[in-house]
Each structure stands twice: as C-alpha cells, then as structure tokens.
Amino acid sequence: MPSIGLQIDEVFNLLDCGEGTQKQIMKSKLSFMRIRNVFITHFHGDHFLGLLGLVQSMSFNGREEPLDIYGPAGGAIGILSNALNVGYYTLGFQVRIHELRAGEAYDLGKFVVRTHRNDHPVPALAYSFEEKDMVRIDREKAEKLRIPSRLLERLREQGSIEYGGARSTQSRT
Numbered sequence: 001m002p003s004i005g006l007q008i009d010e011v012f013n014l015l016d017c018g019e020g021t022q023k024q025i026m027k028s029k030l031s032f033m034r035i036r037n038v039f040i041t042h043f044h045g046d047h048f049l050g051l052l053g054l055v056q057s058m059s060f061n062g063r064e065e066p067l068d069i070y071g072p073a074g075g076a077i078g079i080l081s082n083a084l085n086v087g088y089y090t091l092g093f094q095v096r097i098h099e100l101r102a103g104e105a106y107d108l109g110k111f112v113v114r115t116h117r118n119d120h121p122v123p124a125l126a127y128s129f130e131e132k133d134m135v136r137i138d139r140e141k142a143e144k145l146r147i148p149s150r151l152l153e154r155l156r157e158q159g160s161i162e163y164g165g166a167r168s169t170q171s172r173t
C-alpha cells in the first residue's frame with residue numbers, strides 16, 4: 001500500500017504509511033527508527049493503517065525521540081489518537097499530531113513543506129518539499145584555484161569568500 005520514504009540530508013520523512021510499509025522499510029537500507037516526520041495525505045485505510053504497527057515497533061525497539069505526524073485538519077487528531085491507542089503496549093516516546101490546512105508552509109529546518117488542496121471525497125492534502133537555498137561548489141574550479149578545503153566549508157556556510165584578492169562568484173540553486 002502507498003508509502004514514500006524521502007530523505008533530506010539526515011532527516012527521514014515518510015509520506016503516507018499503508019499496510020506493509022514497515023516490511024518494505026526493513027527490506028531497504030533505511031531504518032524505521034530514524035523516521036522523523038510522517039505526512040499522511042488522507043485517512044482512507046490504505047494510506048495510514050501501517051502507522052499503528054510502525055509506531056508500536058518503534059516503541060518496542062526503545063525509541064525515545066518524538067515523532068511528528070502531520071495530516072489534514074478535520075481528521076488527523078481524532079483518527080490518529082484512536083488508532084495509536086489500539087492494543088496493549090506502552091508508548092515510550094512522544095507522538096505529536098499536527099493538523100494542517102491547504103495553502104500553508106511549514107519550516108522544518110533544512111526544508112519547507114507546503115500543503116496543497118487535494119481533490120478527494122474526504123479531507124486530503126498534497127505535500128511539496130522545498131529544499132532551502134544551497135550553495136553548490138564547482139569542485140574542479142576550486143581545485144584549479146587551489147582553494148583550501150576549510151575555505152570551501154566557509155563558502156558553503158556564508159555563500160561567498162575572498163581568496164587571493166578575488167571574491168567568489170556563486171549561483172544559488
């Protein structure tokens with residue numbers, strides 16, 4: 001059932017979590033313990049029923065870091081609070097449920113998540129992920145100019161540097 005893993009730098013995000021997601025993650029090189037955020041498009045069973053098992057497995061494996069789950073307003077808190085209370089287990093970490101509306105932007109550090117209207121018979125959202133501006137360095141050119149690596153780090157952080165009397169030019173992507 002639907003689920004997409006999206007890793008942005010060290011942040012592992014999951015989009016939807018249908019049944020079988022946990023098994024598919026175990027087949028991959030990713031660790032389900034590292035999932036930081038889960039974004040649910042809507043609460044039809046095929047898009048979120050895998051979440052119950054996943055959260056309980058995280059708890060069973062000693063997770064302590066909070067997990068943020070995002071979903072469309074008008075369902076996320078009510079449905080997820082019930083779903084995560086199924087069976088006997090002790091939730092050993094904080095699950096933070098966020099209800100989102102279309103047309104909003106959420107800053108999650110290195111990226112921004114935007115929500116969009118999704119045409120479906122139940123409250124539903126589409127998500128887009130935008131990486132913030134990143135400085136890309138032309139390695140070949142940097143080597144040709146013999147720019148020391150500590151300065152390249154500064155270039156990455158600050159966006160420009162001065163070296164040998166010249167100012168770096170750069171393009172942001």
Ligand SMILES: [Zn+2]
Pocket residue numbers: 042044120
């Ligand atoms: Zn649906």
